[in-house]
Amino acid sequence: MFKKTALAAAALVPFTQAHAADYAIDTQGQHAFIQFKISHLGFSYILGSLEEFTGEFHYDPENLAASSASLEVDVTSLTTNHAERDKHIKSDDFLHVDEYPSASFASTGFEPTGENQGVLTGELTLHGETNTIEMPVTLLGEGEDPWGNYRAGFEGSTTLTLADYGIDMSSFPEVMHELELYVTFEGIRQ
Incomplete structure (x- = not known):
């Protein structure tokens, strides 16, 4: 649900060998993950993931403003x-x-x-609420895979305040009011 953001973020990070192209996020090969971490009452953490999602991005290294990314997540x-x-x-x-x-x-x-790093901005819709988020992202690598595809891989993370999405955490300790979202994925050039 939140990982959409990270996927989109990666798409816009500059990488030297890339050409303007569309990429599909490789969810079929289990090379993309949307994960989250939230405090459990301040004693430990609950770790989880969103298993079903799709996404794509367009990246133009000559014109970053023309780059875009989108993600749909099955909550x-x-x-x-x-x-x-x-x-x-x-x-x-x-x-x-x-x-x-x-x-x-x-x-x-x-x-x-910086080199292979940047901040992706976008609109995250969750629980019927839409907010602008920023996610620092990093290019992990790019190039030909053993099957002749061209891939680029990225990671990013951000912190979400759950009240911003209409999720009432007021009866829980303050350490549970925010959730850390982590996204990592590979995209296959189309």
Whole structure:
């Protein structure tokens, strides 16, 4: 649900061998991940992931403003590897997936901050609320794979304030009011 942001972010990072092209995020080969971490009452962490998503990006190294990225996430695919907890997180107490089964990210800009690094800006829609987020991203690598495809891989992370998305955490300790979102993925040039 949140990982959309990271996927989009990577698409806009400058890389030297790239040409203006469209890339599809490789979710079929399990080379893309949307993960999250949230405090558990200040004693430990709950780690989880969103297993089902699709995304794409366009990257033009000669014109970064023309680069773009988008991601669609199936929020019902959330897992923390604990069935009862997952059921509660997906309930109307938190994500209310019956009413909001998907999340999305669409980039609106990118600003380079160094070699192979930058900040991706975009609109994240989650739980029926849309907010602008910024995600620092890093190019992990690019080039030909053993099967003749051209790939580029990226990672990024950001922190989300859950109240910004209408998720009421007021009955929990303040350390649980924010969630860390981490995204890593490979894109295959189309």
